[in-house]
Amino acid sequence: MLDQAEAYLTADGRQIGPVVMEMKNITLRFGGVEAIKDISFDIREGEIRAIIGPNGAGKSSMLNVISGFYVPQEGEVFYKGEPRAHMKPYEVARQGIARTFQNIALFEGMSVLDNVMTGRLIHMKANLFSQALWRGKAEHEEIANREVAEKIIDFLEIQAIRKTSVSRLPYGLKKRVELARALVAEPSLLLLDEPMAGMNVEEKEDMSRFILDVNDEFGTTIALIEHDMGVVMDLSDRVVVMDYGKKIGDGTPDEVRNNQDVIDAYLGVSHD
Amino acid sequence: MLYREAGDFKTTYREDNQTFPIKFDRYRYYAVLAVAFLLIPFLINDYWVNAIFLPFLIYSIAAIGLNILVGYCGQVSLGSGGFMAVGAYAVYKLMTAFPDVSIMIHVFLAGAITAGVGVLFGLPSLRIKGFYLAVATLAAQFFLVWIFNRVPWFYNYSASGQINAPEREFFGVAVTGANADSWATYVFCLIILTFCGIVARNLTRGAMGRKWMAIRDMDIAAEIIGVNPLNAKLSAFAISSFFIGISGALFFSVYLGAVEVGEAFGINKSFLILFMIIIGGLGSIFGSFAGAAFLVLLPVLLKNLFVAGLGWQPDLATHLEFMIVGGLIILFLVVEPHGIAQIWRLAKEKLRLWPFPH
Structure with missing residues (x-):
């Protein structure tokens, strides 16, 4: 059954809780292609969990399984101790799972503020008539959710661009707005698909700081995919390493760094 | 100098959430309302009402409706003519069946009935997108016109097949x-248009509008953040059809008085309204008004210029009018693909700095 081991403290004093999400013997196939082969791992409450691996290793597929977008052919996903039933993508958000995308998936025709406010849609329940007249519940909700959105906008330091159209923003800011949109939903599990892809060193440092702050201030559990080894090793509490759809390593950054299979996968191995 | 947000401080989100957060915009809006309600009714005659104001008001409602569907939710529809017909026949049946009920109630009920029909024909949008959806809604257009022609119950078994507004x-x-x-x-239509405009604006700037725009801009991401696509698309179809139904009801009962469905609500009407929102600006309530004004006013203007101004033959003027309107539409799309609303937006940007260059 689920490993509900005791909570513990990390070296820097953060509380890591019990397992929130457990993947058990996941296998995912697309026709004849096995994208993920019999992988098991878990994500604990409050930790930053990284998934790394060379291109085509199946990391994004794994993230899509976690987010419920793909349903694995074999294996089970436990979320908060319950085996997860098959559900529609829009129902996943209501379970407290939010994500960002590898290729930015913002709503280009809307302002930054509106984009962030879409993240609050799952919390807005005013009926049509109230919305049509902008009276009663609709107006209250609009203001209450605007406050939450503004907190996140402050937190991610994008106040100055809140009324700018997203289509006019540079790449690094778009990534930050996307993080804001995911964060504003107040998720218990945040999935980041290559949050630092295509950024320069300064932007990476900013983004790393935000990820650590999010984890620290809101206690959000974070699972991320990233290619920059330095970033991954610095940020994450535990790392899963994948190659060709298989798990080849799992553990703290130090353990993974010294794992012979991982070194072989990344540096290559001679076959003589 | 006139138009700026500097010094116009907001201290609450309620103030920032207003329809017109900038003072100058707000006063301009009140001024337009005052002129429309208090001045124009005393100045106009039959010609002005029938040639310009009624068509402008009624097409504006239809354009707002279609803009919600196409501009805000990104679902292309060529069925507006058919939905206008539903509104017209619904109001006709209601007017003749319940003569004692207020016409205002009938008009809104006709809108509600059209909303139901719109949802029905919006169901394909859950599986198909873009051009394919446009073709599916084209089917709605032809089917609805056909059924109103063929089923005598709809026109109360009148010998001519026409419907006449009592x-x-x-x-x-x-x-x-x-x-x-x-x-x-004029006043009757203006009241309804004002109501429709305010409701459309409230819906599009709130949670519902964000749902629609999210689906329009990137449907997969919208779904991941928790937007139910079925709910969002069908609500867009319903509300869009509600407005288009109201405009159809007014077009028949107030404007024309007598209608033959194929002529009044044919495919031409669908295209006309689509052109209005493309020229006016997709995803903009102001654009719906501007597009309707452009396509209603331009022909009248040209006709007056050629026939009354230059003394040309009316038939020559009519043909020239078609060519010029067509040419202008193309020119417009080349010069400013985002429509009159975008020109308006740019003008406002310029006005914020005027008279200084930077």
């Missing part, structure tokens, strides 16, 4: 039928 009063003043005064029809 006289109905609103607060003691006739607004439909032969005895309706032009100012009364």
